[in-house]
Amino acid sequence: MVNNINARNLLILVVFIMTSFMYALSANHVEKIKMENPKIFAEHVKASTITVECPNGLTVDQECDEKVSFSSKFQSIIKQRESLIGVWNDISTVCFYLSVIIAIVLAYSLWSGRKVNK
Secondary structure (H helix, E strand, O other), rough: OOEEEEEEEHHHHHHHHHHHHHHHHHHHHHHHHHHHHHHHHHHOOOOEEEEEOOOOEEEEEOOEEEEEOOOHHHHHHHHHHHHHHHOOOHHHHHHHHHHHHHHHHHHHHHHHHHHHHH
16 A cells, blocks of 8 residues: 555554544543433443343353343433433444554554564
8 A cells, every 4th residue: 555664654653543532532522421411320220130041051150141131210221321322432442442453553564664674
């Protein structure tokens, strides 16, 4: 894509800074929503029943399916939280993982560029 190693590293660095900034921005927005709505986010949501299903003789410590059910009060709180936050939490998660991946790519690019220069 880019033949010049310095230009490629600079481009990767700019993309890394942008995704890190977007992660910080979206995480801050989620926290701001939580601070503006303390009644909805203050209460601890507890599951009413947890059902564990272990197929083919697996024990509970192994990979088993858990079905969690909530009371109607807690279900309404969860729906309110999801409607307020929307996709901001998902955007924050995606930006975080992209930042980690781009940091690894940048480290590899810098390392391979150093190796070529020697």
